[in-house]
Amino acid sequence: MQRERTGIVPEPIARQPWSMLIPLFMLVAFGAAVLYSAAGGSMQPFAASHLVRFAVFMIMAAVIASLPREFVRFMTYPAYIVVLVMLMAVEAMGALRGGSQRWLDLGFMVLQPSELMKPVIVVTLAQFYSTLPVGLITGWRALVLPGALVALPMALVLLQPDLGTALAIGFGGAVVMLLAGLPLRWFIGGGVAAVAAAPLIFYFGLQEYQQRRVMTMFDPEADALGAGYHITQSKIAIGSGGVFGKGFNNGSQSHLQYLPEPHTDFVFATMAEEWGLVGGLFVLAVFSIILRWGMRVARESRDRFASLLAAGMTATIFFYVAVNLLMVMGFAPVVGIPLPFMSHGGSSMMTNMICIGALMMVNRWNRNAPRGGLSG
Known part of the structure; x- marks a missing residue:
């Protein structure tokens, strides 16, 4: 019955979790577009390396997904x-x-x-x-x-x-x-x-600079040109985007270099200025789909190890998303947490793709597991 259902699509491709992968691909592509704009309308130096890194780490995630439980x-x-x-x-x-x-x-x-x-x-x-x-x-x-x-x-x-x-x-x-x-x-x-x-x-x-970041969170305008500069400019960028944004590649805060780190920690602010509330809702919707899929994988796991592993990996991605969004909106101190799959940076991409690979691995275990009770 499985072969009839997949039809001409090869089984290894058909059995992939496309309900998560397609939104993930869309988010990475959207991130590349934002990084293209952050570089002033150029694929270099951010967007091209962003896509290359994702491709490399996607292969890594596929390898992780194939690992047996015992190993x-x-x-x-x-x-x-x-x-x-x-x-x-x-x-x-x-x-x-x-x-x-x-x-x-x-x-x-x-x-x-x-x-x-x-x-x-x-x-x-x-x-x-x-x-x-x-x-x-x-x-x-x-x-x-x-x-x-x-x-x-x-x-x-x-x-x-x-x-x-x-x-x-x-x-x-x-x-x-x-x-x-x-x-x-x-x-x-x-x-x-x-x-x-x-x-x-x-x-x-x-450290003294960490203390300043914490205090700045409560009143960034008190030192708008010093410790509060990052958050102040981020709020300006997000607020100026309105509902539909200023348009692709038309963000003044990032192009005029008012917004610090527009391609890493504050990439969401860069996006919100050009794509507005609509773009922000799209990003939140995609993250919701990925995180919901991860929790479903955890719930469907047939043993304790797989369930805890999947839930923990989902929580790690959630931490990145939640802290970054709170940070760029001024509700958390600036702690250098990039936005998964959108920010430019190899380390964060590697970590989050390890989490994705682990979730795909547990999802494969669930698919191949015999029906029965939860075990260790």
Whole structure:
């Protein structure tokens, strides 16, 4: 019956999750158009490399999607150790760029290990909780070791310093821990403790420029030409777009270089100025389709490992989207989180395509899984 249904379309093509891939392709193409405009009407240097990177990482995602479950579970802890060692190597001999030490120069490429830790922490905790007996999920063993697995890379990333990436690692880990069944009171208690410790973290844990970013969020106009410049110009760009925007390649904020980083962190503002509310709603709709598909993959998973893995990868993409949009609209500090599949940048594209590949992998496992109950 399957062969009759697919007709002349080859089975490997027909069985791909096109309900997610087609919107993803549309979003990447739309992002390339925005980057074309951000470069003043040129494919170089942003749009062309954006499309090339996506093509390369799409192949990587297809390879990830083909991996067997046993291999993934076997390689989980070794992968965590390798990335953790790479984070330590960053502290010892990492490349310095823009005042931050976040990269490893491997000769043939410059790698940001902290980006790899975002999906790796998700699969690591999914593996841990899938092997933990259900009766122990409310005990200390369910919290102490996973908590250490999350806290150690977060601490190393904060030393770089990179607050946004550290928060992303923590968010992905917390989502997996919550969905694994840890008592909700632990998370409420952790939230209360974090709020109580916020003043100490602010004054003694953040760099001076990070403190300025937090304060600027509350009143960017107080220093509109200094610390609040990014958010102020972003709001102007978004607001001036109106409902239908100024038109493709007609954005004055980005073309006249008023808007900082129009091709990376503030690409949504670049888009909103030219495409208006309509363009913004399109972007939100596509992300909603991708995220909804990811959660459906998690719900349909037949074992605990796959379910937690899919939910965690979806949460990682969601973190990127939510923080970036809140940031460009002035509701969150500027923490350097790019917009997935639209911003120009290889590291963020790599991370999000690893998440997409992992979701496609779990989707394939679900399709091939025998019907039955949820297992470890």
